[in-house]
Amino acid sequence: MAGVGTAHLRALDDALLRVEHLLVEFPLRHGAKVNAVTDVSLDVLEGETLGLVGESGCGKSTTGRAIVQLPPPSAGSVRFDGKELTQLHGETLRNVRPRMQMIFQDPISSLNPRRRVADIVAEGLDIWRIGDRGARAAKVAEVLDAVGIDPKNARTRRPHEYSGGQCQRISIARAIVTEPKLIICDEPVSALDVSVQAQIINLLEEMKRRYNLTLIFIAHDLAVVKNVSDRVMVMYLGRACEVGPPDDLFAQPAHPYTAALLAAIPEPDPEKKPDPERVLGGEIPSPIDPPSGCRFRTRCPKAEPRCAVEVPEMREIRPAQFVACHFPLAPGEQLDFSAPGLRADGGADRGYAPDLEPVRWDPDTGPALPSEDDN
Amino acid sequence: MSVTHEFAEAPYEGPLLEVDDLRTSFDTQGGAVRSVDGVSFTLERGKTLGIVGESGSGKTVLSRSIMNLLPKRGTTRRGSVRFEGNEIVGLSDAEMRKFWGAQMAMVFQDPMTSLNPVMKIGNQLKESIREHLDVTKEYAGELAESLLASVRIPEPRQRLEEYPHQLSGGMRQRVCIAIALACGPKLLFADEPTTALDVTVQAQVLDLMRQQQDERFMAMVLITHDLGVVAGRTDNIAVMYAGRIVEQAPTDVLFRDMKMPYTEALLSSIPKLNERSHTKLNVIPGRPPDLINPPPGCKFAPRCTYVQERCLEEEPPLRAAPTPGHRFRCWFPVGTPEGADALARNRARGGAPEPSVGAGASVGTAAAQGASS
Numbered sequence: 081m082a083g084v085g086t087a088h089l090r091a092l093d094d095a096l097l098r099v100e101h102l103l104v105e106f107p108l109r110h111g112a113k114v115n116a117v118t119d120v121s122l123d124v125l126e127g128e129t130l131g132l133v134g135e136s137g138c139g140k141s142t143t144g145r146a147i148v149q150l151p152p153p154s155a156g157s158v159r160f161d162g163k164e165l166t167q168l169h170g171e172t173l174r175n176v177r178p179r180m181q182m183i184f185q186d187p188i189s190s191l192n193p194r195r196r197v198a199d200i201v202a203e204g205l206d207i208w209r210i211g212d213r214g215a216r217a218a219k220v221a222e223v224l225d226a227v228g229i230d231p232k233n234a235r236t237r238r239p240h241e242y243s244g245g246q247c248q249r250i251s252i253a254r255a256i257v258t259e260p261k262l263i264i265c266d267e268p269v270s271a272l273d274v275s276v277q278a279q280i281i282n283l284l285e286e287m288k289r290r291y292n293l294t295l296i297f298i299a300h301d302l303a304v305v306k307n308v309s310d311r312v313m314v315m316y317l318g319r320a321c322e323v324g325p326p327d328d329l330f331a332q333p334a335h336p337y338t339a340a341l342l343a344a345i346p347e348p349d350p351e352k353k354p355d356p357e358r359v360l361g362g363e364i365p366s367p368i369d370p371p372s373g374c375r376f377r378t379r380c381p382k383a384e385p386r387c388a389v390e391v392p393e394m395r396e397i398r399p400a401q402f403v404a405c406h407f408p409l410a411p412g413e414q415l416d417f418s419a420p421g422l423r424a425d426g427g428a429d430r431g432y433a434p435d436l437e438p439v440r441w442d443p444d445t446g447p448a449l450p451s452e453d454d455n
Numbered sequence: 456m457s458v459t460h461e462f463a464e465a466p467y468e469g470p471l472l473e474v475d476d477l478r479t480s481f482d483t484q485g486g487a488v489r490s491v492d493g494v495s496f497t498l499e500r501g502k503t504l505g506i507v508g509e510s511g512s513g514k515t516v517l518s519r520s521i522m523n524l525l526p527k528r529g530t531t532r533r534g535s536v537r538f539e540g541n542e543i544v545g546l547s548d549a550e551m552r553k554f555w556g557a558q559m560a561m562v563f564q565d566p567m568t569s570l571n572p573v574m575k576i577g578n579q580l581k582e583s584i585r586e587h588l589d590v591t592k593e594y595a596g597e598l599a600e601s602l603l604a605s606v607r608i609p610e611p612r613q614r615l616e617e618y619p620h621q622l623s624g625g626m627r628q629r630v631c632i633a634i635a636l637a638c639g640p641k642l643l644f645a646d647e648p649t650t651a652l653d654v655t656v657q658a659q660v661l662d663l664m665r666q667q668q669d670e671r672f673m674a675m676v677l678i679t680h681d682l683g684v685v686a687g688r689t690d691n692i693a694v695m696y697a698g699r700i701v702e703q704a705p706t707d708v709l710f711r712d713m714k715m716p717y718t719e720a721l722l723s724s725i726p727k728l729n730e731r732s733h734t735k736l737n738v739i740p741g742r743p744p745d746l747i748n749p750p751p752g753c754k755f756a757p758r759c760t761y762v763q764e765r766c767l768e769e770e771p772p773l774r775a776a777p778t779p780g781h782r783f784r785c786w787f788p789v790g791t792p793e794g795a796d797a798l799a800r801n802r803a804r805g806g807a808p809e810p811s812v813g814a815g816a817s818v819g820t821a822a823a824q825g826a827s828s
Contacts, residue, residue: 279738326732
């Protein structure tokens with residue numbers, strides 16, 4: 081998957097946020113680097129929710145942070161509300177910040193335990209000196225009330241006096257108090273209990289309508305992402321695999337990795353017995369030395385020699401659904417993941433990491449591919 | 456004391472595990488927290504029981520209480536736990552050592568904290584093997600290697616010499632499973648074994664546990680908050696709330712014919728893949744009760760959409776449903792005329808929110824009308 085290209089982006093004028101060729105690398109010793117995000121492009125229209133999904137290490141959180149320039153990306157462009165954020169520094173960048181906010185996974189550790197809740201929520205207003213004291217207090221009370229926290233108690237209480245779900249409500253209040261346009265929610269419900277998770281998801285939907293928010297919703301839970309999103313982007317090992325409207329994307333995944341993710345989700349229905357044959361084997365390769373070509377090829381049952389050489393480009397496979405894959409799935413096609421991916425031994429064993437030898441890349445002869453009779 | 460020695464000679468015919476009215480409470484400054492409050496169930500050999508519930512429902516304490524893994528100070532443990540007919544409540548740690556690992560073992564949620572970070576994987580495996588089996592060092596080493604291979608860890612021999620931080624999360628959890636399986640326990644407790652793992656890794660680990668369970672004819676108690684995880688992988692499910700089992704049934708019966716409003720609410724609050732995006736989620740209003748001074752009556756009543764006056768005063772017993780093996784705790788069960796009446800009455804007086812779409816009004820702002828799109 082592991083795709084490049086910008087075919088899935090919409091007209092520049094429509095997008096509140098447009099990210100092109102985003103590259104985030106973290107240097108290591110001896111010239112090595114972690115390829116956290118490689119050539120990812122995305123856009124978000126005003127009022128839209130973009131869901132970013134993928135497993136740990138796929139670069140979804142790094143993408144979210146690079147958008148708010150924390151830290152700034154190594155390369156690429158981030159155009160937010162008509163401004164190129166990667167060109168801004170110091171005060172000019174700071175001036176954009178109140179209009180972009182983040183909500184984090186762990187609500188309790190993202191709130192200062194020593195401060196009163198009302199002060200935590202008011203901090204953004206205080207820093208930006210928005211309104212006089214009375215107006216600020218009124219605004220804090222309004223947003224706290226909107227998220228379902230009693231503003232009167234919040235003036236005296238500290239975060240530990242609230243439950244996890246309530247702390248996440250406070251985080252949401254803190255994010256919306258400066259009237260941002262864009263909120264990046266990084267796994268906002270992953271640390272919460274199922275019943276509380278539903279409350280927070282519904283609250284985010286309500287806040288989005290009430291305050292005209294645009295959301296980027298980062299999560300690993302596909303069912304949650306499907307529920308909240310207008311558009312979903314699936315990521316794998318720092319690259320975008322597939323983009324599309326959630327209902328179509330989940331009904332007819334075109335990327336083998338999307339299909340693998342969907343097949344792995346345990347559904348609350350005893351009729352649907354989990355099928356070990358449909359479970360993706362192996363483990364995610366190291367982002368320090370990612371596979372050449374399509375980064376998913378080492379685990380992909382459809383991989384062919386071309387996948388090791390050529391990075392697939394994003395292309396429209398069905399209306400509004402874009403995929404970066406040389407051999408996308410036909411509608412209804414079932415993948416058998418007991419077939420090994422493109423690895424050196426073509427082993428017969430299920431794809432657990434031992435046999436997941438990355439294909440050796442030789443600068444002169446190209447990748448060392450399995451010979452014909454191995455297949 | 457001498458209990459364990461009899462196992463091999465006279466195989467016990469009854470259920471593997473019989474838990475009867477187990478109660479566990481912790482003394483705190485505010486009073487005793489009754490984390491497990493009268494739990495009874497039996498588990499047959501080779502079967503899987505799923506225990507589901509929210510945080511604080513007592514599912515973890517229940518499993519540790521059964522295994523006698525809780526601290527002795529400040530903990531009160533009453534009731535009966537019989538393992539192959541032998542009472543194990545009241546045994547000392549020294550006596551429990553014959554059960555731990557050899558008869559019953561546990562896999563925890565976070566593999567990084569349950570493995571020793573400064574001890575090689577191989578030594579952690581061998582430690583358990585040599586504690587329970589009378590084998591040489593060399594044989595223990597070979598056994599450790601084959602155990603790692605059986606949980607599909609690549610290059611097991613090299614891995615024995617590695618430390619936990621050198622492995623990925625999924626790999627570490629496989630090591631934990633290998634350690635738990637090392638002495639061939641008859642019963643495995645898996646406490647949120649995949650919650651810290653990614654979905655594809657979760658599926659691998661759950662498949663592995665299923666396969667090992669089949670090979671060893673081992674019983675398993677799978678504890679999770681995820682109804683999806685238990686749906687396809689258990690024979691029986693017990694739903695816990697406020698330290699009690701509020702509903703227990705064979706897995707297919709539970710999903711087809713749930714009687715307890717809490718089970719229904721839990722299931723309807725999770726987003727499902729087969730629903731369209733922006734489907735409004737049902738919300739369970741409020742929070743679980745205080746376990747120091749739980750309210751009288753049904754513990755779920757304050758959050759229940761079916762609640763009637765009787766529920767607030769009188770706690771329903773765990774009674775049998777028409778389907779064999781199905782028990783629940785409710786005066787106005789889901790899918791019965793009484794339940795429908797209760798719901799209709801609540802709707803008429805506008806007192807309690809209704810569970811269908813458009814509900815959740817009682818939590819103020821949580822009642823978003825998210826059904827757009």
